[in-house]
Every structure is written in structure tokens, then in C-alpha cells.
Amino acid sequence: MAPARENPFTFLEVLEQHVREHRVSFHVPGHHNGTVVDDRLPDAFAKVMPYDLTELAHLDDLHDASGIIEQAECALGKLYESKSKWLVNGSTVGNWSMLAATVKRGERVYVQRNSHKSIWNAIEWLGLKPVLLTPTIERGTGIPTVVTLDTIKQAIQEFPGGRAVMLTSPTYYGDMADIRTISDYLTLLDIPLLVDEAHGAHLIHPQLPRRSAIFEGASAVVQSAHKTLPALTMGAWVHYKDNIDEARLKHALASFQTSSPSYLIMASLDYARSYLERLTDEEWSAIQKSHAQFVLELKRAGFVVKVGDDFTKVTILTYPKNGLIFSQHLASIGIDIELAAVDHVLFCLPLREIEKQEIEHWIK
Numbered sequence: 001m002a003p004a005r006e007n008p009f010t011f012l013e014v015l016e017q018h019v020r021e022h023r024v025s026f027h028v029p030g031h032h033n034g035t036v037v038d039d040r041l042p043d044a045f046a047k048v049m050p051y052d053l054t055e056l057a058h059l060d061d062l063h064d065a066s067g068i069i070e071q072a073e074c075a076l077g078k079l080y081e082s083k084s085k086w087l088v089n090g091s092t093v094g095n096w097s098m099l100a101a102t103v104k105r106g107e108r109v110y111v112q113r114n115s116h117k118s119i120w121n122a123i124e125w126l127g128l129k130p131v132l133l134t135p136t137i138e139r140g141t142g143i144p145t146v147v148t149l150d151t152i153k154q155a156i157q158e159f160p161g162g163r164a165v166m167l168t169s170p171t172y173y174g175d176m177a178d179i180r181t182i183s184d185y186l187t188l189l190d191i192p193l194l195v196d197e198a199h200g201a202h203l204i205h206p207q208l209p210r211r212s213a214i215f216e217g218a219s220a221v222v223q224s225a226h227k228t229l230p231a232l233t234m235g236a237w238v239h240y241k242d243n244i245d246e247a248r249l250k251h252a253l254a255s256f257q258t259s260s261p262s263y264l265i266m267a268s269l270d271y272a273r274s275y276l277e278r279l280t281d282e283e284w285s286a287i288q289k290s291h292a293q294f295v296l297e298l299k300r301a302g303f304v305v306k307v308g309d310d311f312t313k314v315t316i317l318t319y320p321k322n323g324l325i326f327s328q329h330l331a332s333i334g335i336d337i338e339l340a341a342v343d344h345v346l347f348c349l350p351l352r353e354i355e356k357q358e359i360e361h362w363i364k
């Protein structure tokens with residue numbers, strides 16, 4: 001990647017400066033820097049609108065980045081030790097693009113059986129031939145976890161010639177595959193490993209027991225920054241290594257994404273990257289301690305809890321009680337959770353310490 005043009009200001013700072021100048025807008029979007037509004041629009045919303053900008057010369061172009069966007073993507077790549085591109089259509093478009101960049105119509109791809117629908121939609125529309133990889137089912141909970149190397153080896157032996165392996169790790173429940181072992185094996189066969197890491201953008205600290213697949217030998221990894229980092233919904237990114245055809249990936253991204261990328265989403269991506277970058281070792285420890293304390297208090301209160309490899313995902317096993325009823329009870333006291341099923345509920349914990357008042361009403 002060519003070095004970004006020098007600019008001493010971050011993406012967010014350049015937007016901030018643009019807004020401060022109160023410039024005249026004779027360009028899209030139609031709110032014209034938030035000037036086409038009336039008093040029905042809530043104040044807080046009206047304040048955000050001027051930041052919803054477009055591809056003006058000094059604001060760069062997501063699909064042909066050479067200025068502040070390229071610079072921000074380089075900073076992101078540095079953090080994840082890879083090449084990186086912002087996505088404004090979620091991990092969904094990242095999954096489509098990773099597959100389109102590596103597997104051609106009619107070719108085989110080895111894919112985890114319980115993959116997200118974006119992967120199945122891409123396989124259908126791109127005309128790929130999936131070979132299914134069944135994940136291990138966790139004893140006791142019945143929750144599907146991750147795919148093992150043995151399963152991948154067997155699939156390749158039975159159905160040779162596949163162009164990529166597509167795994168999901170971490171899963172929704174925070175279980176993570178042994179990516180290092182799998183990627184070492186696939187490197188020998190020259191098969192790229194693609195990882196849907198929609199739930200794993202925060203897993204970068206070297207002392208975590210399991211880190212993002214991009215540090216463990218994966219060829220390309222997609223992450224929904226909006227799921228686990230302080231980014232706006234739809235904000236995501238893809239990281240990739242040299243064995244991914246960059247031109248093909250960029251073509252796919254430009255084909256599948258909007259030609260009017262949201263500057264609000266992109267600004268939040270730059271913020272999410274800098275939030276992560278600035279977390280100190282002490283802050284990482286404090287967050288992990290706070291989450292462990294939360295789990296401990298749940299256990300003390302008699303809840304049966306599952307925590308996967310990812311410390312931000314906590315599942316309460318509610319059986320024989322109904323998880324849906326439990327989640328309705330929590331909602332009635334102002335606590336909204338990620339997912340409720342018949343026999344369990346899932347909490348996504350924030351990448352900050354948990355506040356006392358967030359738990360004191362209901363864990364007794």
C-alpha cells in the first residue's frame with residue numbers, strides 16, 4: 001500500500017474543522033450541512049447532521065482513498081498488523097467481499113455450517129459450491145461452538161480443490177477456534193483462511209488468552225466494529241494479508257457497498273480505532289477484572305453461567321426456567337440484553353468497566 005499523504009490531523013479533526021468553518025453547501029446530502037431542518041428535529045440529532053458530509057476534495061473518497069481516509073485506514077492496519085479497509089455496510093459486505101476476492105463462480109469453498117446469513121447469501125449469489133464444516137456442539141449447553149482442524153482436514157480430503165476456508169470465530173457466544181493451528185495447516189496447502197470475526201474487533205491485546213485471527217495467521221478477517229467497539233451501527237472493517245488479491249477485494253468492496261458512504265459511520269470507525277489504541281494495560285486489566293467480578297456476582301446469586309474465550313460475552317443458562325421470560329423481566333426493570341432463547345440469555349458486555357448501578361438492581 002502506498003504511504004498515505006501526510007496530514008497532521010486525524011479524520012475526525014478534519015471533519016470537526018470543516019464543521020467549524022460553517023461552509024456553504026451546494027452539494028448533497030440534502031440537509032445541506034444540517035441547514036434544512038425545522039424544530040421537530042431533536043436538538044441532539046440536529047447537532048450531528050453537519051458531520052454527515054460527502055466526498056469533497058479535502059474529505060477523500062472511500063472507494064479511491066488517497067487522503068485522510070487512506071491515512072486512517074493505514075493507522076487501522078498498523079494496529080492490526082495488516083492491511084485494512086473501512087466498511088460502511090457492516091460485516092455483511094465484508095463477508096461477501098472476502099468470498100468474491102478468493103473464490104470464483106462454480107468453485108468450492110469450505111464453510112462453517114452455522115455461518116451467518118450474509119455468508120450463505122454471498123455463496124448463493126456468487127454461485128459458489130459450499131462444503132459444510134460442522135462445528136463442535138458443547139456438552140451440557142447444546143450450543144454450537146467452533147470448527148476443529150480435524151473437521152477441516154477431512155473435508156479437504158473428501159472434497160479437494162476448494163479455494164478458501166471460511167470460519168466464524170469468535171461465535172456469538174464467545175467461543176474461539178484454534179486459528180493458529182488451522183492457519184498453519186492451510187498455509188501448507190496454499191488455501192486462504194477467511195474469518196468472520198464480526199464479534200471480535202476488540203480482541204487485540206497481547207495478553208488476551210485468544211486474540212483476533214488476524215494475529216494468528218488468517219488471510220482475511222472481517223470485524224463489525226459496531227458490535228464490540230464504540231462505533232455506529234454498520235461500521236465495520238476488513239483486514240487482509242498479502243495472499244489476498246487486493247485489486248479483486250477492492251473491486252468487490254466498491255461493487256457491493258454504497259457509492260455514498262456515510263461520513264458519520266466513518267468518523268465513528270476512526271474514533272473506535274483510536275479508543276482501542278489508547279486503552280492502557282491498566283485499563284485492559286481493569287475491564288477484564290470488572291467483567292470477571294460481574295460473572296462472579298452472577299454465580300454467587302445462583303445463576304449458571306457460560307463464558308467463552310471472549311471475556312465480553314456472558315451466557316446465563318436459565319433452564320428449566322424460560323430465558324424469554326427472564327429477559328422480559330429484565331426489560332421491565334430497564335435492562336435490555338442481546339439475545340433471549342428458551343433456555344438461555346446472552347449479555348454483550350461493554351469495553352469499559354461495568355458500573356455498579358448497571359447490576360445492583362437485579363443481582364442479589
Ligand SMILES: Cc1ncc(COP(=O)(O)O)c(C=O)c1O
Nearest residue numbers: 089090091092116196198224236
Ligand atoms: C457472526 C456474524 N457475522 C456477520 C454478521 C453481520 O454483521 P453486520 O451486522 O455488521 O453486517 C453478524 C451480525 O449479526 C454476525 O453475528
